Amino acid sequence: MKFFTPFRKKSPWVLHYNAGSCNGCDIEILASLAPKYDLERFGVINTGNPKQSDIFLVTGPVTYRSRERLVELYSQIPEPKVVVAVGSCTATGGVFRGMYNVEDGIDRYIPVDVYVPGCAASPQLIIDALVKGLEVLEAKSKEIEKPFKLFGAIETIHNKLSRLNMATKVEPHEKD
Amino acid sequence: MILVWIALAPLLGGLLYGAERMLRARMQRRQGPPLLQPFYDMFKLLDKRTLIIHAPHALLALAHFAVLWFSIAAIFLGWNLLYIIFLHLFAQILLILAGYSVRSPYSHIGSNRELLMVVAYEPVLILVAVGLYLVSGSFEISEILKTGGYLMQLPLLFAALLMIVPIKVKKSPFDIGEAHQEIVGGIEVEYSGVFYEFLYMSRFLEYLFIYSFVYLFGGESHWVGAVLVAGVFLLVNLVDNATARVRPAQMVKIIYTVAMALAVLNLAGVLL
Numbered sequence: 001m002k003f004f005t006p007f008r009k010k011s012p013w014v015l016h017y018n019a020g021s022c023n024g025c026d027i028e029i030l031a032s033l034a035p036k037y038d039l040e041r042f043g044v045i046n047t048g049n050p051k052q053s054d055i056f057l058v059t060g061p062v063t064y065r066s067r068e069r070l071v072e073l074y075s076q077i078p079e080p081k082v083v084v085a086v087g088s089c090t091a092t093g094g095v096f097r098g099m100y101n102v103e104d105g106i107d108r109y110i111p112v113d114v115y116v117p118g119c120a121a122s123p124q125l126i127i128d129a130l131v132k133g134l135e136v137l138e139a140k141s142k143e144i145e146k147p148f149k150l151f152g153a154i155e156t157i158h159n160k161l162s163r164l165n166m167a168t169k170v171e172p173h174e175k176d
Numbered sequence: 177m178i179l180v181w182i183a184l185a186p187l188l189g190g191l192l193y194g195a196e197r198m199l200r201a202r203m204q205r206r207q208g209p210p211l212l213q214p215f216y217d218m219f220k221l222l223d224k225r226t227l228i229i230h231a232p233h234a235l236l237a238l239a240h241f242a243v244l245w246f247s248i249a250a251i252f253l254g255w256n257l258l259y260i261i262f263l264h265l266f267a268q269i270l271l272i273l274a275g276y277s278v279r280s281p282y283s284h285i286g287s288n289r290e291l292l293m294v295v296a297y298e299p300v301l302i303l304v305a306v307g308l309y310l311v312s313g314s315f316e317i318s319e320i321l322k323t324g325g326y327l328m329q330l331p332l333l334f335a336a337l338l339m340i341v342p343i344k345v346k347k348s349p350f351d352i353g354e355a356h357q358e359i360v361g362g363i364e365v366e367y368s369g370v371f372y373e374f375l376y377m378s379r380f381l382e383y384l385f386i387y388s389f390v391y392l393f394g395g396e397s398h399w400v401g402a403v404l405v406a407g408v409f410l411l412v413n414l415v416d417n418a419t420a421r422v423r424p425a426q427m428v429k430i431i432y433t434v435a436m437a438l439a440v441l442n443l444a445g446v447l448l
Contacts, residue, residue: 004223010216038206040197043213049360051227051368054220078225078368143227163227 008054008080009134015053015077019070019106021060024120025087029057034122039127042134050076055133056110061089061096062103068167071147074110075166080140082133084114084124091115100117110147112139181437182249189380190214192387197411199406203417214380217219218373226369228277238413241269241374244381251388254318257305260320261298264385269295286362292424296431297340301389307333308392310446317392324395327404334393336435341408343427344386346379346437347416352424401447 008173015031018026033039033046047053050073062070082101086108088094093104106112111134116129155162181188194211210216228234247263268290275287307316307330312323327334343350353362364375390408394401422430431447 004219007216007219008223009219011213013217035204035206038208040201041207042207042211043216047361048356049365049446051366052364052372054224076227100398106341125197142223144225 004140009138012054012082012130012134012137013045013052014039014055014057014130015048015050015073016046016057017059017070017073018089019058019060019066019090020063020102021087022035022088025059025090027125028120029126030087031061032126037123037127039130042130044130044140050074051078053077054081055130055139056081056083057086058083058090058106059086061093062106064101064103067103067109068150070106071109071167074147075163079142079145080112080137081145082137082140083110083131084116084129085112086116086129087121088117088119091117094119107148109149111145141171178252182245182252184375185245185248185252185384186380187215189382190377191220191385192383192409195382196383196409199410199413200417201293203413210281214300214376218376221373221376224369226371228371229346232353233274233277233366233419235269236277237367237374237378238265239270240270241273241378241381243270244378244385246269247386248384251317251385254316254321257308257315257317260317261301261305265339266292266299266313269361271375271378278366280366282284282342282359282361282365283363285359286353286365289355289359289424290448293343293353296428297343300336300340300439302335302416302436303436303443304338306320307439307443307446309358310443320392320395322396323402324397326393326395327400329432329446330393331440332445334407335390336439336442337393338436339406339431339438341386341390341412342415343431350427351421352418352427355421361407382432 012075016026016029027131032164033044043148054077055078058070060066083106085091089096089107095104096102097104103109114133116128118125144161149166155165189210193214194209194401196212198208198211203320224358244267247260247267250260250263272287272290272294275283301357305315308320308326311326311329313322342348354364355362359365364372367375387405387408390405391401394404
């Protein structure tokens with residue numbers, strides 16, 4: 001509804017996921033949530049639950065082990081949603097680029113709205129990125145956003161939209 | 177007039193919750209969210225897509241909220257205290273059923289812990305009602321508010337009530353039911369959008385519920401009641417900021433040994 005749209009940027013709830021990061025960016029994210037940088041003044045809550053989140057903060061170059069979970073988590077966030085890639089690794093692969101066990105950034109798998117450079121990204125930059133993400137969040141429609149890879153069909157069960165197979169596992173996908 | 181207050185009860189609780197988030201921020205020397213933040217959250221949740229697991233799961237949250245609101249209405253109307261306590265217990269049972277009705281293990285653990293919390297605080301709540309009855313001679317809230325001097329006669333019972341306030345408002349050291357770092361919110365884990373909003377608002381009503389018990393100890397004087405509520409509010413938040421979470425079994429043990437002993441001692445003192 002049109003009336004409620006301005007409130008999106010008043011209460012962005014954050015889901016933080018570590019896709020194989022070295023923990024540097026994660027510590028900076030926690031620092032920006034902690035009292036010194038105090039992200040809660042923008043209404044941010046670190047929910048830890050995809051079903052109640054608006055902003056998806058991802059750190060790390062996507063490792064083979066973490067990509068299923070990444071897509072799973074992304075498809076469990078209800079729309080409207082915004083993805084923020086925190087750190088050089090998440091944007092491009094960083095120092096891990098080209099290695100056999102990483103996927104060179106999350107934008108192979110899910111659409112990214114805001115990139116944050118830096119190794120590790122500083123708390124000020126993360127706050128700026130979140131505020132930028134809020135503008136994107138407010139402009140977005142409630143249309144279903146799909147991950148680029150590893151997803152099955154969006155299907156209807158009993159006339160209702162189902163996300164059950166939106167993110168299928170890697171093995172059955174690679175066989176066919 | 178009283179009906180207007182009943183209709184506004186969630187708003188009242190929301191303001192209390194917003195004030196609490198501000199207070200906690202000030203205690204940690206940071207700016208914190210604005211006072212109306214809970215309402216921003218509510219409006220935002222209305223704007224999100226909703227993922228429903230199955231219909232009973234979603235409807236149980238709605239029923240939980242409705243029954244809780246009804247028990248708050250009963251408090252405002254000055255009905256029987258025991259009736260209100262059991263109505264509230266019914267609301268909790270609806271919530272626990274909702275937690276068990278989905279397959280998420282976090283939801284199940286949350287339900288288990290919610291049951292433990294009910295087991296811990298329910299006897300103390302009933303003993304509080306009995307204590308108020310022994311002094312005032314009635315279980316009716318409208319009658320209880322006509323006499324005074326509860327704090328002089330029931331100081332230990334008030335301390336017992338003070339110990340179960342953090343359980344009800346889900347604050348440290350007794351926030352085991354929610355425990356975001358361990359079980360991601362427990363029962364609320366599978367809710368989203370509009371139906372999560374009902375759980376979010378029922379949290380506001382829980383605040384009103386338990387703080388109205390604190391208010392009852394003020395008796396006929398509204399000022400004493402208001403001061404008690406403000407003091408307990410400050411104390412609970414101070415303790416919340418200063419302590420870590422205890423284990424579920426420890427919580428039950430602490431409540432059963434300390435709070436129950438205090439309550440029973442006080443009741444025995446009043447009776448003898």
